[in-house]
Amino acid sequence: MSELNTAEKQLQSWHAWLASNRGDRARLRRAESPEDILLTDAFFHFLEKMDQAVPNWSQQTPMLTSACIAGALSHVKTDKQTPSRIHNSKANTDRKTASFAEQLAMPPEGKNKAPMSELRFQQLQKSPTVDDFYRRIIRAIRLLDGNVNVVSLANDIIHWHQEFNQPFGRHPAKRLAVRWATDYFTALPKNKD
Template structure:
């Protein structure tokens, strides 16, 4: 069991809106055509369209996004966050394996393997890329950089964590910060990333 556990910040259930994170995970499973789900997979081509999307705006025109949007409780479907949910659809279309023990920020700091199969002493997503992602200028840039990071971590991550982080980034970028500093994305990401990084850096000293 990983030391990191998913704690929802944006996907947290509210009164009358139960199971928001679960609805998102079910949407992803149907998008990927998973075998172990009750509902049938989405029509052929739905995933491919989202994977080809150039960004959030492009995703909004897709069937895959519409299915995600209307799977959300009505109170979550507000126009202010629609583009951010489009970004969620783009990123999750690029995740091949749901891993509830692999949160996005910590996964970016995992040790990259060298060609010989041993540890390289460097993270799969460099500190520079990590900082650039966090300080993206706008949603389009964040989605572009995050999609690259998803591929660098072998497209295996907790889809809830990835979605929650993007939605929180979007809110903070628009000035909606939580009163608790430890709940802010920069603090949470820095803690997860550099804690994981320290594990193998210390071993090499």
């Protein structure tokens, strides 16, 4: 099994663990910033679990990034693994799940409006600080009523932090904002004007 699959399974396992450890979940939810999360025992439990599955997770992943993931996952009620509407074709037998950005654009059953407006989506993409990004991620999770693809969310948080801490590369298509925009605007319901 690859290290990536192990990390994904561990993230899902830790999210499930939170459901039966309501006190830890509540402490993480009360944290207003990733720095507040660093001061909780639940965060150190998260690091311990991730280090068991992925050797050197805590050395490879910056503390604030891990804290942001742990805090965000505490707000997720259900690990929603729905088929992607934009990345699955009839010819492709390897089915992909909807990404976090795609979920933000997919209207809930019986509705025709995206959970997150274009304005809020653009604000999330352009978050100027770690704390601002964290608050907006939590707001996005709430707009999805806590039903989020856990693995996609965690990967996106890692990607955002990497880009925030390092200058952009020469390949715009590899940037998180471009990938998010592609998934969001492709999945966004089109007006029939």
